[in-house]
Amino acid sequence: MTNNNPLIQVKNLDLHFGAFHALKNVSVDFHAGELIGLVGDNGAGKTTLIRVLCGIYTPSSGEVFFDGRKVEKFHPKLAIDQGIETIQQSVGLCDNLSIARNFYLGREPLKRILGIPFLDFGTMREKSSRVIRQFGLRENVSADDEVERLSGGERQSVKIGRAVEFKNRVVIMDEPTNHLSVREREHVNELAVQLKEQGLLVIYITHDIFQVHKLADRIVIMENGEKVADASTDSMTAEELEEVIRQGGRVVEKREAV
């Protein structure tokens, strides 16, 4: 499924926050059609790396290439325009807005009335509810309902539906199953695999190596701001990868793959 040229290529990335060295010489490739598990303990640097990819942080040094082109400027808007969608548990939806308004936030469809551009409410309602229903929104929930009425799984459905609707090329899922019920967790994991099968690059961040090992093609492990392992799930078991995390990356050299 993957093609040889990486969709995202990170080269020798360093990021400092004052005296704190958050990312240390990180290099990693991500390909379209791959589901990558990005794993590590709290403070390992996985979310920091992702925040560089989605334009929130600008690296101190190093390079990022997207589809072969060097990224010169880092901003969330630019990342979104390039087709990088980030799905986070606690961020991404505004509770005070309706599902339709959240779905199109930042990319609102417009309809001109007397030459003045207004929100195209018809399109917003119709398309958002059609797309999100495919991902598990209840029939009795309307696109005009505020998202604060939704369950945790439904909230993720809105974000995932958004990623599909806007034909994104990369979907980054940051701890997407935190605080979800068992059924909702399974649902979100199925959606991650669906996205991968549609040819998207899916980067799945989690603490749970066993959960992501079942889904992912490849696992990248971060520790203290460094990449300490990059192995296909065929080459290492979840138990072996867990040992890598436990040893702080010291056992990885003999098993590094890909």
Added chain:
Amino acid sequence: MKQLIQSQGFGAIVGVAVMLAVFTVIDFSGWWTVQTVSNVTQFTAILAFVAMGQALVIMTKEIDLSVGSVYGLAGVAFITMEPTLGVPGSLVLALIIAAFAGFLQAVAVVKGQLPSMIVTLGGLFAARGIIYVWTGGSVHNFSPAARSHPLTRLLGGELFGIDAAIFWLVAVGAILSLVLWATPFGNRLLATGGSRESAESRGVRTDRIKIAAFVLCSLLAGFAGILTLCNQPQTHVTLGENMELEAISAAVIGGCLLSGGRGSILGAILGALIVVSFRYELIALGAPSSWYITFVGVVLIVAVIFNQKLARFLGHSV
């Protein structure tokens, strides 16, 4: 009906209905006179302009304490520059000064990452100080020619016996409501106040949205100052003093939550109507004018409790 109840201005609609019912019962002959209704609506129109701007800023989860001083500063600029620039020129200059005051404060809040309460408190004192220096503490008036200028009459005159300010309020209020409800800018403004981090993760430039809200707020305050002086063309150094508190009260009574992301233009207008009506009726009933401040405080607290209970009843987080 469901949409009306769920709208942010519903609490204010109930408040206005209750207030009118009470005033009708206790002072029917005094309240429902042409003179009273005319005065109340005129004062409401002026305060509503300031309250609408304040509501926009509060919806972005910020606050602007400088609006009273900006209102006064724009008014002073309008009158004192008129002999040099003429009515249209001084009007444009006054609006530019107001917008610039809003812009400066917004940049300090957004780029300096400073609390808006502190920055705009500084703005309140700074603008008021400029008014004292500019006027030298003396009263300025329009010349007879400026008073009869078509633009002065368009802004401060009457049409069919109704003050021009009311027509301006209806027009500007309708446009702002439409902008807030039916444009990408409005959607992004509410998102910025609701969850800035989420809005930014969608690519919304929340800094620009906040700057726009502050500039609009100051422009509306400045325009209200100009409307006031077109109607009564005389300045004094206290022009607009304490108006920021009335404007914040009006916006909050009208359903704006200080937690951001919720509010309406109609609510701010109705909130202004409630504040002005209480002031007018208390004076009409012979209460000492100093009681008015106390009443506004009580109404404000009652309105916040009512709006919070209403929000919880509707299942909103507050």
